[in-house]
Amino acid sequence: MRNSSWKSFACATLALLGGVEATTTPDLATLLSKQSNLTTFYTLIKTYPNILLQLPSYQGVTILAPNNDAFNKIPYTVLNNAFKNGDEGVITNVLEYHLLQGTRTAAELVPGAPVFIPTLLTNETYSNVTGGQVVENVEQAGNVVIFVSGQGSRSTLTQADLAFTGGVVQVIDSLLIPPGNVTQNTESYNLTSFEGALYKTKLLETISNASNVTLFAPQNYGFQALGPAIANMTVEELTSVMDYHYVANEVLYSTDLTNGTKILASQGENITITHAGNNVYINSAQLLTSDILLANGVMHVIDNVINPQGPGAQPNPAIGTQGVVFANATMASDLPFTSDIPCSTSCPVTTTSSASGSVSAGATTTHSASKTSTTSFSTSKSKGAGAAKETGMAWAGLVGAVGVGLIL
Numbered sequence: 001m002r003n004s005s006w007k008s009f010a011c012a013t014l015a016l017l018g019g020v021e022a023t024t025t026p027d028l029a030t031l032l033s034k035q036s037n038l039t040t041f042y043t044l045i046k047t048y049p050n051i052l053l054q055l056p057s058y059q060g061v062t063i064l065a066p067n068n069d070a071f072n073k074i075p076y077t078v079l080n081n082a083f084k085n086g087d088e089g090v091i092t093n094v095l096e097y098h099l100l101q102g103t104r105t106a107a108e109l110v111p112g113a114p115v116f117i118p119t120l121l122t123n124e125t126y127s128n129v130t131g132g133q134v135v136e137n138v139e140q141a142g143n144v145v146i147f148v149s150g151q152g153s154r155s156t157l158t159q160a161d162l163a164f165t166g167g168v169v170q171v172i173d174s175l176l177i178p179p180g181n182v183t184q185n186t187e188s189y190n191l192t193s194f195e196g197a198l199y200k201t202k203l204l205e206t207i208s209n210a211s212n213v214t215l216f217a218p219q220n221y222g223f224q225a226l227g228p229a230i231a232n233m234t235v236e237e238l239t240s241v242m243d244y245h246y247v248a249n250e251v252l253y254s255t256d257l258t259n260g261t262k263i264l265a266s267q268g269e270n271i272t273i274t275h276a277g278n279n280v281y282i283n284s285a286q287l288l289t290s291d292i293l294l295a296n297g298v299m300h301v302i303d304n305v306i307n308p309q310g311p312g313a314q315p316n317p318a319i320g321t322q323g324v325v326f327a328n329a330t331m332a333s334d335l336p337f338t339s340d341i342p343c344s345t346s347c348p349v350t351t352t353s354s355a356s357g358s359v360s361a362g363a364t365t366t367h368s369a370s371k372t373s374t375t376s377f378s379t380s381k382s383k384g385a386g387a388a389k390e391t392g393m394a395w396a397g398l399v400g401a402v403g404v405g406l407i408l
């Protein structure tokens, strides 16, 4: 009832806007209808018009509009099922995530440092952070403007500054992926020992059900390098260690991790941030991959487990791999805590691993992962490109048909 009246209001709004022949700045419908690369997006907006109702409540919006090519890539992403099944709830959330608060021209989207821009996505499933889920805006060499979303997915700005009466449209080449929960991210970033330790200590439930969290997640190698020194800890001891990797009630993106900052971990001791050269250290552990967006905050991958018993540990920037900071560490052949992950349909592999096995071996930059949605989801990838592509085409056709049927 409420939904359908929203919808008809939005339809009326869209129709009204569309009927006015713009002399200067066009309205959204007029603008979109004239962009041959945005026909799928335009159809989608008409199919799910209730998101447009949010527009008037903001002082202008920036619409990151995926081009037609972007929709053809859906089968390779975690969004495949939602779009294939026409799941209105998920699609509405996805569309809201493409609306940035405020009007941002391309000139404002070329930051010196990463910028975390709030969107209109506020559904708690994807956005249990204060002020709306964010998209990371970064600049790549050659003034290439990138938007990083969930699972480290990267979308590139391909066409800038299409002004409309309510703001501006910026065209991107891939859909933004709304951030997932903690376990979805620990799994796609291969942080299985960290995840297992969260299960073992039952901290996973607490952390997953909190808003505004920051996690420092050691790569598997960090746990493996400790062996029994961590695997044999009592649950209380392990809880203290894991709590030292968790900051409650604060979402600290990389831009907040400035040199000399002290952060009070949930465990009760401070963590110290140190910058040296191009590297950033969390106590003595090196930051490997920063700013993995979580539905309820942010996660950063570090090379080693940090120790609340020695909060003053300092890095040695002269060496590439920082040493362990626990007594009696012995390199283990297996990955600690992976057997604590409950086994359901897709059980994580708990085999031995090479010493170099890590989510981002070689990644020494301090910001965003180069992972893409396609590399993060092995299940959708393994289906076979041919079949997936056909699904995508069929879906695009379906939206066309549904859109015309419902709206026109």
Ligand SMILES: *[C@@H]1O[C@H](CO)[C@@H](O)[C@H](O)[C@H]1NC(C)=O
Residues within 6 Å of the ligand: 037, 067, 069, 158, 159
């Ligand atoms: C439309 O997309 C094609 C290929 O995706 C690209 O070559 C072309 O430049 C785009 N047109 C505009 C106006 O961006």
Ligand SMILES: *[C@@H]1O[C@H](CO)[C@@H](O)[C@H](O)[C@H]1NC(C)=O
Residues within 6 Å of the ligand: 089, 090, 093, 123, 124, 125
């Ligand atoms: C949030 O999104 C989920 C998944 O699409 C949906 O099931 C849920 O109803 C939404 N919650 C609200 C409050 O809209």
Ligand SMILES: *[C@@H]1O[C@H](CO)[C@@H](O)[C@H](O)[C@H]1NC(C)=O
Residues within 6 Å of the ligand: 181, 182, 183, 184, 204, 208
């Ligand atoms: C994360 O989301 C997945 C998919 O919805 C779900 O199966 C899983 O239980 C969630 N994990 C947590 C810790 O809530």
Ligand SMILES: *[C@@H]1O[C@H](CO)[C@@H](O)[C@H](O)[C@H]1NC(C)=O
Residues within 6 Å of the ligand: 205, 206, 209
């Ligand atoms: C999550 O927190 C709410 C209150 O903040 C509580 O009612 C709910 O039971 C919690 N859920 C879990 C799984 O801990």
Ligand SMILES: *[C@@H]1O[C@H](CO)[C@@H](O)[C@H](O)[C@H]1NC(C)=O
Residues within 6 Å of the ligand: 124, 125, 128, 208, 209, 210, 211
């Ligand atoms: C969001 O966080 C609040 C605590 O601030 C919690 O009560 C609620 O259950 C969380 N929502 C989700 C979907 O996890």
Ligand SMILES: *[C@@H]1O[C@H](CO)[C@@H](O)[C@H](O)[C@H]1NC(C)=O
Residues within 6 Å of the ligand: 228, 229, 232
């Ligand atoms: C760790 O625990 C295992 C199994 O309980 C035991 O065999 C091993 O000796 C312990 N190692 C150390 C260093 O305490």
Ligand SMILES: *[C@@H]1O[C@H](CO)[C@@H](O)[C@H](O)[C@H]1NC(C)=O
Residues within 6 Å of the ligand: 129, 130, 211, 212, 249, 250, 251
């Ligand atoms: C989340 O963080 C914001 C700013 O960091 C703060 O204003 C807000 O009160 C926090 N919310 C909760 C539930 O902790």
Ligand SMILES: *[C@@H]1O[C@H](CO)[C@@H](O)[C@H](O)[C@H]1NC(C)=O
Residues within 6 Å of the ligand: 262, 263, 264, 268, 269, 270
């Ligand atoms: C953490 O650091 C802050 C700021 O430097 C300081 O005020 C506080 O006393 C420290 N807390 C602990 C437990 O060391």
Ligand SMILES: *[C@@H]1O[C@H](CO)[C@@H](O)[C@H](O)[C@H]1NC(C)=O
Residues within 6 Å of the ligand: 259, 260, 274, 275, 276, 277
């Ligand atoms: C970080 O701060 C320390 C102490 O003030 C200083 O010696 C160091 O040069 C700073 N690092 C960078 C990269 O500015």
Ligand SMILES: *[C@@H]1O[C@H](CO)[C@@H](O)[C@H](O)[C@H]1NC(C)=O
Residues within 6 Å of the ligand: 327, 328
């Ligand atoms: C390390 O091993 C030595 C010798 O076995 C033992 O005395 C000491 O308590 C151990 N330290 C820790 C922190 O387990």
Ligand SMILES: *[C@@H]1O[C@H](CO)[C@@H](O)[C@H](O)[C@H]1NC(C)=O
Residues within 6 Å of the ligand: 190, 220, 221, 352, 353, 354, 357, 358, 359
């Ligand atoms: C995940 O980690 C394991 C063990 O460290 C390694 O064998 C495997 O290749 C990694 N997988 C990916 C996708 O990085």
